[in-house]
Amino acid sequence: MTEAARTTIDQSEVDRFSALAAEWWNPHGKFKPLHKFNPVRLAYIRDKASEAFGRDPHAQRPLEGLRLLDIGCGGGLLSEPMARMGASVVGADASEKNIRIAETHAAGSGVSVDYRAVTAEALAEAGEAFDIILNMEVVEHVSDVPFFLSTCASMVKPGGLMFVATINRTMKAAALAIFAAENVLRWLPRGTHQYDKLVRPEELEAPLSAAGLAVTDRTGVFFNPFANHWALSADMDVNYMIIARRPA
């Protein structure tokens, strides 16, 4: 990278997650909410990608042959399932420690993922291109969201998809996703999310549109405390996901 190169890495965020690296695969550990959240987002990605690429979502490997980038892959909670569903996966994370944890785990699981301790900027600079890019629970941890998104968007192949999942910057999100989750329910370590780093849907959609992608779907994701599980919802005030597609 040149001196003038812009970076979207927020070093304090990288350090925070590196310190928790060993916890990634413990379903009752610090990342328990992600484990609980995983099935609903995996099903959403699988079903929407199958629809876009004309696949049968119940096939053994519905994403076979698709090149997928999991940006901010952490311990590989998404990368491994995506690889099992047939995608050839590049898992990228700014934290070396996360990448080592993810590599060790994938080797033990017998799943093949190309893990790299690399930034989105470096991948884009190297001319990488993908059918699917996953930006799941990442944008609220980067600096310079518009630049980060346009960098990622530049790697989406024609006809390809970008998934973005994050937390909305609303009072409801501040109450539920930060105050309740970190202080009352103790789902997340304190300081996991900062209110002013949360991102509104229009703040995602503007840079994506500018980069030539069209938003094709939006959905809220809501936790039902009585059923103790997450489900898709029309309410985008707290957790939400959007899909943008580059025209073929």
Place this chain on the structure above:
Amino acid sequence: MKDATLTPDAAQFAAKPVDDVLIAGGGYVGLSLAVAVKAAAPHLSVRVVDGAPEGAWKRDGRASALAAAATRMLDVLGVWREILPEAEPIKRMVITDSKTGDPVRPVFLTFEGDGADGSPFAHMVQNVTLVGALRARAEALGIAIIPSAVAESFCTGPHQVELALADGSLLPARLLVACDGVRSRLRQSAGINTVVFDYGQSGIVTTVEHERPHEGTAHEHFLPAGPFATLPLRGNRSSLVWTERTEDANRLIESDDLIFEDQLERRFGRRLGALKVVGPRRAFPLGLTLARAFVAPRFALAGDAAHGIHPISGQGLNLGFKDVAALAETIVEADRLGLDIGSLSVLERYQTWRRFDTFRMGVTTDVLNRLFSNDMTPVRALRDFGLGLVDRMPKLKNFFISQAAGEADSTAPRLLGGRPI
């Protein structure tokens, strides 16, 4: 044959082949789980290890009542067509309550039984028929069933579990399911404790032949020592579940035929003419054994290993099939999402799904048993009043019928509704 299932894979890979789903227990719970998973996800390797020697299942003289939900599941699994010609529909259930010697038994409750779809609410099926059909289906799907393989213990690593058999061999898998019965060794190996209610009662199980046809009617008599149930089998035969205090039960099965048949007739009555015992007599200790947890990392309990239940309401097998339907759906859905099928976060879904229902059913059955195995006059008056009340209240009665048919649960797994996974 059985060696052939082990060697080719071992030769192909340096490491031992790792099964996706390894099932300990070759009874109807283990077999139906194997079939349900393999039918929905043929790419998963499924293996069944059975502690019993080759062919031992053919000597099981017991019969089971299959609720409508269970028959729907067996239909989806492709075995009900084989079983149906051998199954005896239960068209009516008559529940009576009296002292042993009472000549006339007032009928308090009759289930003129139809499930929601107009079919009989239960079928009586010989275990031999059920297990035989499931084994044939499992073999057709390419599932290895290994006899004389006694599952002793297991240890869990981060990515796989290793099952140790009594002969010292080790079988690695991504997920181990214990369907090894109420005294499950694997449950102990997992360190999962149980809550045990010991009633000091045993159920005498046998088959009787009677002069006149039973017309598809099941009887349940609540006698002071516990329930005495007759369930219609093919022809002029009925299956018997006869509850006595354990010492009395043991004495009865060892007594000579004359004494046994005399005692039997006092309880059965003469409404179907002369009686003859045609099957072996066995006594099974009754109790309620509930596992405190149904899952651990890479490990799940199903059937009696999770909940050995008093047979008073005939729910043991049907609870087992509910486990199968929920666990198979959990495994297959997780696999379709690319999740690790043995991970605790996946298995917890199964546990949440089943534990409440099992606990409710266990407690209901426990309360029923305490209420009915009792000769105190006030208790008797109270329950007679209660049963009479149920008969006069169609809604409450429908609730009981739908419970008996396994239809009450709105969040029921797909297989129980007759839909594939």
